[in-house]
Amino acid sequence: MAHTEDLAPLLPNISAPDQVRELSIGELEQLAGEVRQLMIDTVSKSGGHLAPGLGVVELTLALLKVFDPSNDRLVWDVGHQAYAYKILTGRRDRFSTLRTLGGLSGFPRPEESPEYDHFGVGHSSTSISAALGMATARDLAGEDRKVLAVIGDGSMTAGLAYEGLNQAGGMERDLIVVLNDNEMSIAPNVGALSSFLSRNLSKPWLMRLKKDFENRLRSMGRIGEELATYARRGEDTFKTFFTPGMLFQSFGFTYVGPVDGHDIRGLVDVLKQVRNTSGPILLHTMTKKGKGYEPAETNPTYFHGVGCFEPETGEAVKFSGCSLPSYTEVFGHTLCELAECDEKITAITAAMPEGTGLARFAEQFQHRFVDVGICEQHAVTFAAGMAKQGMKPVVAIYSTFLQRSYDQIVHDVCLQNLPVVFCLDRGGLVGEDGATHHGAFDLSYLRHIPGITVMAPRDEGELRNMVATALSLNKPVAVRYPRGVGVGAECTGEPVILTEGEGEMLREGEGALVIALGSRVHPSRVAAEEVAAEGGPDAAVFNARFVKPLPEKQLRELAERFDHWLVVEENAMAGGFGSAVAEFLADTGLGAKVRLRRLGLPDRFIEHGKQKELRAQVGLDKDGIKRAVKELAEG
Known part of the structure; x- marks a missing residue:
């Protein structure tokens, strides 16, 4: 058998996904390595979301082996996972332009690829709802295609995902949800048994046999109905004991998994079975974030959204010149200083303690820090509840993500005049993440709400003053500040409490x-x-x-x-x-x-x-x- 390095490269000849379908399993495994290397080389120069994409290379190849994205519909959640998909759907030659002005977007974008990017994304947990809408439209139009939502386990923390699951299960339409799980801890023996259950309980002939058996039992009248119910309970209990499937089955989905998300042969087999099964199905795949690149496997959080780095070592590229702290760092440091003197100050974020500068606060004030997951609406109302009981909650969320909790800001905070401080990071243009991430609308959607104070600092020193001022006002306050470093303003000494409604x-x-x-x-x-x-x-x-x-x-x-x-x-x-x-x-x-x-x-x-x-x-x-x-x- 030839060594991988002796094989002719495959990726240069892949210009469309139908070419992926023609490859053997061995060739797909070789192609996975080539795709990974291109991703590493490109992101090391452009920055981007590397670890999530590395974790789904085999899953992407398996999906393109079994499904036809020129007819079937694939909706990627958030889009962090879609780099391999971009490479294999006609954009390999332009992948070097990733996240650059006029180049490829870091997220799926229909304007970029109308044939293959079926839904624009950037914020999380939208895939199931969008895919269900597509499936409903398909059925109303009498079309023949499969619709899939590929969602990460982090996105499954948001309520919108469960709203979609609930509706999809109730409508009983053909819909495939692929859950890419890279964090749940499942022991090897449990995973092996779950894989066995998936391979067997999802086979079409066995599913038809089970259905026929249930129908025969139910034809026997009341006693048959009871026997069918007991049989179903027995299967559900057995599967639930070894897998997390009962949660999804309670939504009306046929649960398949967990399966190894890096075993291309196994994925292809399961996906073929899933393709030929009707109704809502959830396929649970287990992957490793950063797979195939040791630095990303070791530190997946850092490589989730990374700047430029040396591909050989994973070390960040050192740029000469600016050594100023970022606004994010100044905010985090200031909040820690203030919290040392006030035990009522608490910090809340939505799945981004590092991105919002709260990692140090989480270490220093563990019991006063809460990461609610990707649940911005909950974060705001949770903060309102804390404020109602006399605490001083600071909600640190990117400007673009706080948009998702507008109703809670109005009704749960401002209408009750509760002292919740909103610290909006990434206010204004954020750069390479583009339209979905620019904080372009916060001043517009906040300033018309009665009772809220809205501030924006001119530099990092004024940010310190504004955070302290916000906590002193005992009312709803928003402080918005940009991404990146400041201008070199003084950031030491006691923060100054500003006079509300006064400029300079x-x-x-x-x-x-x-x-x-x-x-x-x-x-x-x-x-x-x-x-x-x-x-x-x-x-x-x-x-x-x-x-x-x-x-x-x-x-x-x-x-x-x-x-x-x-x-x-x-x-x-x-x-x-x-x-x-x-x-x-x-x-x-x-x-x-x-x-x-x-x-x-x-x-x-x-x-x-x-x-x-x-x-x-x-x-x-x-x-x-x-x-x-x-x-x-x-x-």
């Missing part, structure tokens, strides 16, 4: 005024200084700090001094900070005195790329602000 003048000037918020304050000041140095207008720069309440007293005074205003924010202009200023001018009658221009995110979804590239694209970098200042003065 950062640069004096004449005629033109730039009112900036959050991450756009520093580039606005630099832009104004450069424009003045180049002989242009000498614009003043005001750091608003507060979106709600607006610094109205100061804005009235500024309207007496400046008749040309430029408002700069990194949020959707529709309903954002600039809208709040425009409303203020209109409502107070000051609009007749002030010529206002707004600068922010346009009314479209912004694609993926580096933050610097995207800000330049929409005119929110220093140069874009300079152009706007010059145009404002000229107008």
Whole structure:
């Protein structure tokens, strides 16, 4: 038998999934190694979600061996798992452009591949509901195709997944849910027995035999009905004792598994059986996150979403230059400092303790930290319950994910005026993760809620002050801050409690005024200084700090001094900070005195790329602000 390194590579000849179906099991096993190597090489340069994708290479190959994605529908949950799928569905030659401006998205995207990316994803737990919708549409149209949802065990912590399961089981439509489980602890002997049960209890002939046997029993009248019930209970009890299947069977699914998610031959056999079985089916596969790459297997959390690294060692690439702490790190450090002096401070996150900077808090204040899983709605109402009993909960969630709990923010927190602090990481453009992850709408969806205070810091030092201020206000408060490092502001000493609804003048000037918020304050000041140095207008720069309440007293005074205003924010202009200023001018009658221009995110979804590239694209970098200042003065 030839060694793998002696075999001719297969991947260069794979340009469509129908070519995968023609390969033997041995060739699929060889192809799995080649796909993994391409993923490692590419992500080491572009960054991305490596460990999840490495864990499903064999599963992806088995799915493409048995199903036809040009006709069948595959819905990937979140999309972290879909890198191998992208490579094998006609995008291998472009895979090197992953997560770059104009290149491939890091997530399934129908605009990128209409034939093979059947549903756009980026947030978790949507796959079952979407797939059920597709299956229902298929049946209504009389079409012949299989519909599959591929969901990770992390996504199964969210309520939406169970809402989909509940509806799917009740409708009894043909639907296949593949649960990729890379964390549940199942002992080898139990796994072996479960695999045996799956191979045998899912065979079509045996399932038909069981159905015929049940029908014969039920034809015997009441006694037959009772015997059929006992037989079913006996099988369910046996399977439940050795597998987690009863949970899914209670939703009306035929449970198959757990099976080894890295055994291509076994996966292909089971998938063929599943394909020929009707009704809702859940296939439970066991995989190893980071499979095939030792650094990712050893540290799957780090390699879940990783930056550039050395592929030979897995060590992060060291970039020269910036050594400043990130806003996330400053937030985490500040919260720990404050919690040392106040035992009522608690921290809550939704499956992202590292990403939100709460890992240190979790270690230092173990009993005051709660990770609720991918359950943002629950996180907010859970925090409301804690606040109702006198605690000071801080909910740290990415801006884009907090959108999922809008109703809970309104009804469970703000309507009751409960002192819950929302710390929104990744406010604004986040970069390579793209449209699904940009924090583009938080100012818009928060500022119109009665009773909430909304702040955005100009630098990391002001973030410290705002976290302390938020905890002192005893009311609902949101603090939003960007992804990445700050500007080098001082981050030591006691945080300062800010006056609610009061901004600060950062640069004096004449005629033109730039009112900036959050991450756009520093580039606005630099832009104004450069424009003045180049002989242009000498614009003043005001750091608003507060979106709600607006610094109205100061804005009235500024309207007496400046008749040309430029408002700069990194949020959707529709309903954002600039809208709040425009409303203020209109409502107070000051609009007749002030010529206002707004600068922010346009009314479209912004694609993926580096933050610097995207800000330049929409005119929110220093140069874009300079152009706007010059145009404002000229107008």
